[in-house]
Amino acid sequence: MYKLGIDVGGTNTDAVLINEDLEIVAEVKRPTSGDIYEGIVASIETILNESKIDPDKIRQAMLGTTQCTNAIVERKHLAKVGVLRIGAPATLGVPPMIDWPFDITQCVAAEKIVGGGFEYDGKELASLDENAVREFFLSIKGKVESIAISSVFSTIRNEHEIRAAEICREVMGEDIHISVSSEIGSMGLIERENAAILNAALFHVAESFTEGFARSLAEMGITNAEVYLSQNDGTLMTMEHARRYPILTIACGPTNSIRGASYLSKLKNALVIDVGGTTTDLGVIQNGFPRESSIAVTIGGVRTNFRMPDVVTIGLGGGSIVREKPDGSVTVGPDSVGYQITEKALIFGGDTLTATDIAVRLGMFELGDRKKVEHINLEFAEKVMSVIKAMTEDAIDAMKVSGADVDVILVGGGSVILPESFEGTSSVLKPEYFGTANAIGSAISKVSGTYEKLIDYDSIPRDTALENAKAEAIELAVGAGAVRETVEIIDVEDVPLAYYAGNTNRVRIKAAGDLN
Numbered sequence: 001m002y003k004l005g006i007d008v009g010g011t012n013t014d015a016v017l018i019n020e021d022l023e024i025v026a027e028v029k030r031p032t033s034g035d036i037y038e039g040i041v042a043s044i045e046t047i048l049n050e051s052k053i054d055p056d057k058i059r060q061a062m063l064g065t066t067q068c069t070n071a072i073v074e075r076k077h078l079a080k081v082g083v084l085r086i087g088a089p090a091t092l093g094v095p096p097m098i099d100w101p102f103d104i105t106q107c108v109a110a111e112k113i114v115g116g117g118f119e120y121d122g123k124e125l126a127s128l129d130e131n132a133v134r135e136f137f138l139s140i141k142g143k144v145e146s147i148a149i150s151s152v153f154s155t156i157r158n159e160h161e162i163r164a165a166e167i168c169r170e171v172m173g174e175d176i177h178i179s180v181s182s183e184i185g186s187m188g189l190i191e192r193e194n195a196a197i198l199n200a201a202l203f204h205v206a207e208s209f210t211e212g213f214a215r216s217l218a219e220m221g222i223t224n225a226e227v228y229l230s231q232n233d234g235t236l237m238t239m240e241h242a243r244r245y246p247i248l249t250i251a252c253g254p255t256n257s258i259r260g261a262s263y264l265s266k267l268k269n270a271l272v273i274d275v276g277g278t279t280t281d282l283g284v285i286q287n288g289f290p291r292e293s294s295i296a297v298t299i300g301g302v303r304t305n306f307r308m309p310d311v312v313t314i315g316l317g318g319g320s321i322v323r324e325k326p327d328g329s330v331t332v333g334p335d336s337v338g339y340q341i342t343e344k345a346l347i348f349g350g351d352t353l354t355a356t357d358i359a360v361r362l363g364m365f366e367l368g369d370r371k372k373v374e375h376i377n378l379e380f381a382e383k384v385m386s387v388i389k390a391m392t393e394d395a396i397d398a399m400k401v402s403g404a405d406v407d408v409i410l411v412g413g414g415s416v417i418l419p420e421s422f423e424g425t426s427s428v429l430k431p432e433y434f435g436t437a438n439a440i441g442s443a444i445s446k447v448s449g450t451y452e453k454l455i456d457y458d459s460i461p462r463d464t465a466l467e468n469a470k471a472e473a474i475e476l477a478v479g480a481g482a483v484r485e486t487v488e489i490i491d492v493e494d495v496p497l498a499y500y501a502g503n504t505n506r507v508r509i510k511a512a513g514d515l516n
Helices: 036-051 067-074 130-140 159-172 189-201 203-219 239-244 252-265 338-344 355-361 378-399 413-417 434-444 462-479
Strands: 002-008 012-019 024-031 058-064 081-088 108-115 146-151 177-180 226-230 235-238 270-275 280-286 297-299 302-304 311-314 320-324 330-336 406-411 425-429 446-456 488-496 504-513
Touching: 002 036, 002 434, 012 036, 012 434, 024 036, 024 434, 036 203, 058 203, 058 252, 058 434, 067 203, 067 297, 081 130, 081 159, 081 189, 108 130, 130 159, 146 159, 146 189, 159 177, 177 189, 189 302, 203 226, 203 239, 226 239, 226 252, 235 239, 252 270, 252 280, 252 406, 252 434, 270 378, 270 413, 280 378, 311 378, 320 355, 330 378, 355 378, 355 413, 406 434, 413 434, 446 462, 462 488, 462 504
Parallel strands: 002 058, 058 226, 081 108, 081 146, 146 177, 235 446, 270 406, 406 425
Antiparallel strands: 002 012, 012 024, 226 235, 270 280, 280 311, 297 302, 320 330, 446 504, 488 504
């Protein structure tokens, strides 16, 4: 049995083939095409030719893609959404999308705030106004393609959201796509509502990349494989789950690289630097999984609070354009030649000086025609490299939570432009297969389940509450496709909330296991 892992980046589409012992059989890196599926098909075709593996023996195929991120940032291919908030009269003062950029609000065709919701302690704020809910859905039937439902403190009690979803299906049909905020975001009505709206808007994009990936596999004769999508916590989800929660694929690229770096280096705790053609992502691996962000994350100008990896991105990559200013100072990026590096970089006969040209000039590695960069002054090249090193060290400092030195793992095809040592690090490792760590991370990922809720320890003892939460997390992982016997608890958060009544704590448990 073999696993096929594919990661589609802005510059390259990477693919790896891994056997049942999790050994890497073959790897390929191909430029990402305008139509990403052409790049996927080309990568699969190349890896099958190189490995000589029978396509029927590939039983699992995993894809990491930037499609959802691109759709939000570019405001393209977003579905028309109807937004229902349950929270009148308490939330009327702050309407939905109040701080959104105007251009992305165009994806919302109608919005309504109705009576209902709960207090922080689970007491009913007001009864759900079912008549208003039904009237709203009747008024937008046939005018929208997807629905987003949010409610006050629905992470404590979500009965009103669930009932509103039932009414929606009664009115608009069973096939309507519904995003329920309590299934997506965390505490904080506005940010959670924002995440639910974006998730609903990504409905068509999710259909496109799931169906397209399945079609690409079928074209290459891979018909016996179970298909999975990478999500942004470093684990996998089924095609059905991806269609329901496409927003969870956002930032899966960096998490795949972090997981792949951990696997290749055998390090469970380290700082990972993933250098691509245009940008460099820095993340932290904790106990084998990416560290999650603890603050609201902005996506395309919209604040959200669903889980996201804690990643710092800088405009530095293998294709970053190098310039010398009139005063003699040097800049590297943030603009890049991207996937056109094989046409525009000096070492390939182009006319644009890139970070890769500088690294070749300094003899850091061999690529292209070295003679085409021999005219570059060595002192200038060293000056550029000092800028690259300083940019990276500043980003490393931004990711550290203490002054202690950290282990660093370099991955990504563009990491060849980085030096072998940095201030503030105890070791710098560049493992074998570093160039396709993102695809490897996709292929070896596990399946997870996360349970999160506010619990009053005066009502239920702490030990009992935590055991119940762990059991719920395990069931969620199994429901997502994990083998029960392999599921283990990988993260436990138990945070007291002083501003809540009683002995209220935010409990968050994450479990993960191997694929079926």
